[in-house]
Amino acid sequence: MTYSFIVNKHIMVFQQHHGLASEGDVIGEIGALCCMPQPVIARSKSISEVLRINRSCFLNVIRGNTSDGQIVIYNLFEHLEGFKSLSLLFPKKIESLMSNFGINAPSNLCMATLKGNFALVERLLKSGRDPNEVDSSGRTSLHIASANGLLDCVVILLHYGADPNIEDENGNVPLWEAVRDRHKYIAETLLESGAHLTSRNEGEFMCKAAELGSIGILEDLLKYGCDINSKSIDGATALHIAVAAENVEITRFLIEQGARIDMYDTKASTPYVLDI
Template identity: 30%
Template structure:
């Protein structure tokens, strides 16, 4: 067998003059499937050497085989878990590990070597830019992995298929399947060019591919969609670009399932509030996504949890296994996440159902700081209900929860009762203060603000004076007990205002022709979920 190690122009001349078969395989770098053209390109021979070989009419689309690990160039979705919490977030993490023979054409090798001059020469000699090969990336995928934009453009100009899916059959390192003691290659994953560009965080390549007709929702076997890859890699710019160009924020695979989680849940898991907001603005499913609030609490992410609750996520949703009860609150209580506990309580976390079949919420009253948080919430809500009766925005169900003393000593009960009376008096005094004082320069009292429904709140938060006061830090000092509830009402009003502004922006031509009172009447029939669905429809059309 011929040996092509150290091949150069002089050796090529001698081989050709000796009359060797130009397509005969030889050995190069311990691989015995190279042709002389493969070897010359791989060894970075000068262009005159390549021209000399091409002058002998070789098979420019001949394939050689190269064996190696599939994961050596980060082909898989190895979404690194770098959030410093020592966990393995989910099944999407971890590298895709395996070995495979890959079939390389001379064009593949020229691309890996970034030899644009040879690529152009091969095209001039009928090299196939879309050569169909098993167990190997397409030529375009290979170019994307070099991150050479000029090379990618050259292939696209030559007609490279932007939606071709390359499949790999892999012999796994960790687990091999046997039949009569013979390893069986397992077809694991497919890769479209958009997957490779997204995984490499190459926004410029993503833009090139989309502009050339790449399908933003292309599905490849056992591989996530490009949008999900970008979310997992926390790449806001690519996520935004894909969404702007038609990526489906709620897309499932052909079997009707998500790969792992929906993109929204992965964004929460990655602690990226900016991406969470972006996905929701493009219609990410929130109504039936009980997992989202659960993940935010698991990640101890107060800001994301607060944002989800402001959107109206159910804080009493059953957990991922369908267990009933105050699951989000239970999770926060178990982790002693005090900020999130208070947030859940303000947003209506139910204190009445049992935490487990053997333990009710009452048991939590015996645990130090949790004792104080829960009792304070029950009392402040109880006093507020005494004054208002029923509120639309503020959940008052906790007022019905009994504060247990059954297992306490007599002395402890007396101390608790003194504290309860004292705190209840403080609540009364603060409510009276809210009744007396107006918000900023407005003529609306803090107390009356609490009593407004969502449609009225949307109007009042437009008042600059009210918005300045309730969005500032001074409110906590003025009303230490009820400031969180006041802020929560304010934020719900702001959300309503923002949703209406988006609708008005899209329908300005129509709404401007209607009397303002009619517009207000129309919007009064639409809940926030209705507005979100409407906005999603308007963006898609």
């Protein structure tokens, strides 16, 4: 089955062959979703088996299965990414339609970033998407890219103005995501763009690193300016965590780096008392 663009330009209509549709391809999806003429028509040169679904039936399926609908809409955006003449024209119309069904099209970049689709991320940014939009957990695309080692996505997001110091609902910043998951090149890139480990949460990061039992993460946190004696929300220091976990290696490392054994948590306990 072949499909072609039919373009009306200055009253003259001309046809441009686009390509061949193969098994599994979709035709007419833009017209069905946006309720407007599809700029592509299909002609079959041989007997073809086509599954046809009208707009009402499709939208009813989406409305009743929002999780599956989210996947369908993401796949549509990814599909449109291959049609440069269409991909900047229809996404906002589709997003508006899907928002009525409680489905987030990838306008906030998060799903596209999670999929590691750099081309789609770049296309959405070029079309004017806010690089600092967040998902349901308050995570930006920069959080997701940093945690998953997607350096290309990190670079393009920063280029389009992504804020490297936005906190998600748990107080995590992109730099912590990169450090925790050992993506050193990304951590350095974020630092060069003004990222920091906020003093309000550095105690939480230190304690999480101690819980993970990672000297490497602790070394990076100290290298990037965290106070070794900073406290978590319950007043614990990384040394409290290491001693409570009976992690001798982490305990020794922290003491050698200057961790105090007389710091009190909210229960009036010190690492020294925990060790007795």
